[in-house]
Amino acid sequence: MKNPSSIKKILITAGPTREFIDPVRFISNPSTGAIGYAIAGIAAKKGKEVILLSGPTYLKPPPNVKIFYFESALDLEKLAGKYFKWADCFISSAAVSDFRPRLKEKEKIKKKNGINSLLLVENPDILKSLAAKKKDKILVGFALETENLLKNALLKLREKNLDLIVANKLSSAHSPFGTARVNAYIIDRRGCKKYDAVNKVKLARIILDRVEQICYSFKHV
Numbered sequence: 455m456k457n458p459s460s461i462k463k464i465l466i467t468a469g470p471t472r473e474f475i476d477p478v479r480f481i482s483n484p485s486t487g488a489i490g491y492a493i494a495g496i497a498a499k500k501g502k503e504v505i506l507l508s509g510p511t512y513l514k515p516p517p518n519v520k521i522f523y524f525e526s527a528l529d530l531e532k533l534a535g536k537y538f539k540w541a542d543c544f545i546s547s548a549a550v551s552d553f554r555p556r557l558k559e560k561e562k563i564k565k566k567n568g569i570n571s572l573l574l575v576e577n578p579d580i581l582k583s584l585a586a587k588k589k590d591k592i593l594v595g596f597a598l599e600t601e602n603l604l605k606n607a608l609l610k611l612r613e614k615n616l617d618l619i620v621a622n623k624l625s626s627a628h629s630p631f632g633t634a635r636v637n638a639y640i641i642d643r644r645g646c647k648k649y650d651a652v653n654k655v656k657l658a659r660i661i662l663d664r665v666e667q668i669c670y671s672f673k674h675v
């Protein structure tokens with residue numbers, strides 16, 4: 455099993471996906487990628503080798519991080535599949551769209567023709583399918599929920615075979631999108647800790663520390 459210093463290569467996904475309907479319109483979400491970029495920057499400062507897979511964002515890549523960009527969930531699936539084997543730890547903070555349009559129209563859909571419905575198909579669950587090849591890698595996921603936050607996050611921790619999940623609640627009173635601070639829970643197989651109004655950079659540091667503690671406890675069980 456790993457010890458903290460054996461985590462040398464970290465693969466991180468960040469930001470939203472874009473699922474195009476036609477050449478100019480897409481389905482997406484308001485993720486800015488801030489937490490994934492913060493984790494990447496701190497991990498690089500700690501001397502880790504870092505590959506960051508980024509969706510479309512306005513953020514500047516952190517220094518000493520290798521970055522590859524994706525647009526759709528299918529693009530991300532290819533990139534993550536390519537670099538997963540390389541990594542000791544995979545941190546999946548990307549806000550991946552669960553659905554994509556069944557067809558991308560070649561030409562811009564004309565308003566005068568109208569549109570009555572949009573057929574969607576399910577995207578692959580990238581984290582879940584990569585987790586089948588987990589071996590002794592550390593896997594970290596994120597869960598954003600509007601209801602039953604802890605119950606749903608715990609389900610994802612188990613279903614996706616994760617070591618750690620970071621859960622955020624989205625409500626009319628609080629959105630984690632685009633804010634510097636979030637209310638987050640960090641859940642692992644031993645328990646759960648709540649962080650109120652925590653700065654995303656601080657949260658990134660806490661997540662990386664937890665990853666290292668998990669490695670340490672593996673070594674000492």
Ligand code: C5P
Pocket residue numbers: 527546547548549550551552577578579580581582594595596597598610
């Ligand atoms: O969307 P969901 O709440 O299931 O996301 C939980 C975790 O799974 C996140 O870490 C996200 O990056 C990942 N995910 C994924 N592929 C999907 C949906 C989510 O890798 N299609």
